[in-house]
Amino acid sequence: MAWRVVYAQSVVDFMIEQIETRRVYERVDSYRMILASFPYAGEEYDPYYEAARPAAPCRCIAVPGTPFTLYYAVDEASRTVSVFSIEHQRNDLGARFSDI
Numbered sequence: 013m014a015w016r017v018v019y020a021q022s023v024v025d026f027m028i029e030q031i032e033t034r035r036v037y038e039r040v041d042s043y044r045m046i047l048a049s050f051p052y053a054g055e056e057y058d059p060y061y062e063a064a065r066p067a068a069p070c071r072c073i074a075v076p077g078t079p080f081t082l083y084y085a086v087d088e089a090s091r092t093v094s095v096f097s098i099e100h101q102r103n104d105l106g107a108r109f110s111d112i
Contacts, residue, residue, distance in 0.1 A: 014048040017093045023082075026098050036078045040098070043075055043082060047093045051086045066097075074101070 019027075031037045046053060054073030059065055066083070074081045083097040 013091070015051050015091045015093050017044045017047045017095065019044075020094070020096045023095050023098045030100070031080075036080075039078050040075050040080055040082070043073065044095075047073075047082075047084065047095070051093045054082070054084065057083060070096070 027037060027040060031040060052071070054071040057066070057070050057072040068085060070083050070085045072081050072083045079101045081099050081101055082095050083099065084093050084095040086093055
């Protein structure tokens with residue numbers, strides 16, 4: 013049984029406003045299906061920088077062929093993957109998760 017994958021509104025807004033090509037948009041969005049089948053595909057996010065640490069444990073997965081990384085939490089009880097942040101890999105680490 014597939015997991016439910018939800019994107020935070022800020023992720024949806026970022027994808028619409030910041031991703032400039034249809035190819036890259038579709039590539040990033042295709043990870044919804046990947047995470048629905050393999051919620052632990054991404055690695056546990058454990059940054060060196062305290063400023064880059066989220067409020068709760070999470071996982072991250074870089075989307076190949078794009079400069080984007082998805083950050084998400086896995087809820088076993090509800091079988092839900094919540095993608096709460098998307099980041100361009102050239103962003104400032106100190107500003108990571110400032111939108112959540």
